[in-house]
Amino acid sequence: MKILCYHGVINNRRKGIENFSKKHIEKKTFIKQIKYLKKNTNIISIDDVYNNIKNKIKFKKNSVCITFDDGFENNFTVAAPILKKYNIPAIFYLCPDSISKKLFFWVDIIEICIANTKKKSIFINKNKKNTKYFLTNIQRKKKAILNIKNYCKSITDDKKNLIVNSIIFQSGVNYKKFINENIYKPASWSQINKCIKSKIFSIGGHSLNHSLLTNKTNLGAQIDILKTIRIIKKKTKIRVKHFSYPEGRYNESIIQFMKKNKIVSCPTATSGINSEHTDLFKLKRYMVGFQGIRFPFQP
16 A cells, blocks of 8 residues: 655645756646556545554555645645545645744745845854855755755754744845745645545644654654634634644654644655554655656556
């Protein structure tokens, strides 16, 4: 059984550097993939995944489950209507703080600032040393974005926030003016609630605002998980039972806390096939399109 992870579906081609990692795929590509899945696979819900593994029931041949991470608006305005048209179930893992406060994700802010700056270089404090990045062409900008994002994923939230704020300042870019809302805009609770009236759709947690749980203290991670569950329940009347680790990163402490709070499954960001014997808290997923990961059903 394969689990597919999408982040977004957009109507138009990207421009310049934005979305160069292909986190958001084009609508026509998504429709092509959905048509293929509908015709050639056994599409199941995340609850079916849970029930099969819990009861050690072998999955039918070519079983696939569709998931979305982050809670972008295009999930509900572009992707959901397509899924509904073909009667295909999916789960949307949400970052409730981002939705409630209309916050953009820090990874996207870095991308927007560097993509649109006219500065020739910037620097960040990396391992107590200033590391300089030249931004004189598109390739150098892409390299800087990837390098800075990866470094920020290895440090605490406080240090990461300092770097993001420094990049905003150094770039001289008012990133809110450069936001392509078709790509980066978070969904609203009204859009989400309207969508989940359809019984084929479900929602789960994905942390408050996409902070890596493994970069927090145990207490910090626990507070984040609890607040995520509580806000989603307050806004949707649904008690979260499925959770997706930000960046697919977890540890045993996080798993045990998930179980303690009645979470029954958590997918990762590692490609691979799942069976009825797979650990429900270490489910494998294919990040479709992201950084060149292929749709895993192509011949």
